Amino acid sequence: MKARWLGHSAFLLSAADNTKIITDPYVAGSYDGALGYGRITETADGVSISHDHPDHSGQDSLPGNPKLVKGTGEHSVGPVSIKGFQTWHDASKGAQRGENTVFTYEIDGLRVCHLGDLGHLLDDKTALDIGQVDVLLVPVGGFYTIDAKQATEVARQLRAKVIIPMHYKTRKLGFDIAGVEGFLSGKVSVRRVGGPEVEIAKDRLPAEPEIWVLEHAL
Numbered sequence: 377m378k379a380r381w382l383g384h385s386a387f388l389l390s391a392a393d394n395t396k397i398i399t400d401p402y403v404a405g406s407y408d409g410a411l412g413y414g415r416i417t418e419t420a421d422g423v424s425i426s427h428d429h430p431d432h433s434g435q436d437s438l439p440g441n442p443k444l445v446k447g448t449g450e451h452s453v454g455p456v457s458i459k460g461f462q463t464w465h466d467a468s469k470g471a472q473r474g475e476n477t478v479f480t481y482e483i484d485g486l487r488v489c490h491l492g493d494l495g496h497l498l499d500d501k502t503a504l505d506i507g508q509v510d511v512l513l514v515p516v517g518g519f520y521t522i523d524a525k526q527a528t529e530v531a532r533q534l535r536a537k538v539i540i541p542m543h544y545k546t547r548k549l550g551f552d553i554a555g556v557e558g559f560l561s562g563k564v565s566v567r568r569v570g571g572p573e574v575e576i577a578k579d580r581l582p583a584e585p586e587i588w589v590l591e592h593a594l
Contacts, residue, residue: 377389377390377391377392377483377484377486377488377575377576377577378390378573378574378575378576379488379511379513379540379573379574379576379590380418380572380573380593381540381542381572381573381590381591381592381593382398382401382413382416382418382572382592382593382594383402383413383414383546383548383549383592383593383594384400384402384411384413384431384432384542384543384549384592385399385400385402385426385431385432385490385492385493385513385515385542385543386398386399386400386401386402386413386416386434387399387400387490387513387542388418388420389481389483389488391454391455391456391483391484392484393454393455395421395422395453395454395455395456395483396418396419396420396421396422397420397421397422397423397424397442397445397453397456397458397481398416398418398420398422398423398424398438398442399423399424399426399479399490399513400424400425400426400431400432400433400490400492401416401423401432401433401434401435401437401438402416402430402431402432402434403430403431403433403434403437404416404434404437406430406431406434407430407431407550407551409550410549410550410551411430411431411548411549411550411551412548412549412550413548413549413592413594414594415437415594416434416437416438416594417439418438418439419438419439419440419442420438420440420442421442421443421453421454422442422443422444422445422453422454422456422458423435423438423442423443423444423445424445424446424451424458424479424481424490425444425445425446425477426476426477426478426479426490426491426492426493427465427474427475427476427477427492427493428474429473429493432492432493445458445460445479446460446477447460447477448460448461448462448477456481456482456483457481457482458479458480458481458482459479459480460477460478460479461477461478461479461480461502461505461506462475462477462502463475463476463477463478463491463492463494463495463496463498463502464476464494464495464496465493465494465495465520465521466495466496467495467496472495473493473495473520476492476493476494476495477492478490478491478492478494478502478506479492480506480507480509484577484578485578486510486511486576486577486578487507487508487509487510487511488509488510488511488512488513489506489509489511489512489513489534489536490513491512491513491514491515491522491530492515493515493520493521493543494514494515494521494522494530495520495521495522496522496526497522497526497529497530497533498530498533498534503533503534506534507534508534508535508536509534509535509536509537510536510537510538510576510578510581511536511537511538511540511576512530512531512534512536512538512539512540513540513542514527514530514531514536514539514540514541514542515527515541515542515543515544516541516542516543516544516554516556516558516559517543517544517545517551517553517554517555518553518554519551519552519553519554520543520551520553521543521553523554523558524554524558524559524561527541527559528559531585535585536585537581537582537584537585537586538576538581538582538585538586538588539585539586539587539588540574540587540588540589540590541556541559541560541587541589544556544559546592548592548594556589559587560587560589563587565582565584565585565586565587566586566587566589567586567587567588567589568589569588569589569590569591570591571590571591572590572591572592572593573590573593574588574590
């Protein structure tokens, strides 16, 4: 599987058979230009949406006609099995920012998990329902989502082997959230990839958890 970070919480996940899924595509230029990542032009077979905010629900601006994956329960895009889990965008069970769907994807023998805009630690039942994941795409910027400390704990809860941070302050994002360095502080196993894309195989996962920092493509 290949994972390409487009920007913010948007990734292009590509299976070995060329099935492609885009996660949480943003609306370029939304929030009065604060979301400054470039327009997504990649084509995909499916698009998953964790919640209906413009920085996560830009499916209508994508080229082609990808299958929409939204909400809890079982989904599929070609051979890729997807499951959605009910969570919240805040620590008040949605009273501030509403619901959030966490998705897992079964791709090339890997279990990939995209947390969307998770706003709280997982309770024991939800963590058990999601199960252990191989690759975790986790927001770390805080304020609108879990922060660096909480993201570290959620990665531990899900026993992730590869942890890829997302939804944090960059030069393209005007949101008042933290950058990635707070999440990396004090961590030993950090790999700065030096580009937007990584290839991940089940038989080449690290023995102990590692953080892989990508550079946004757009």
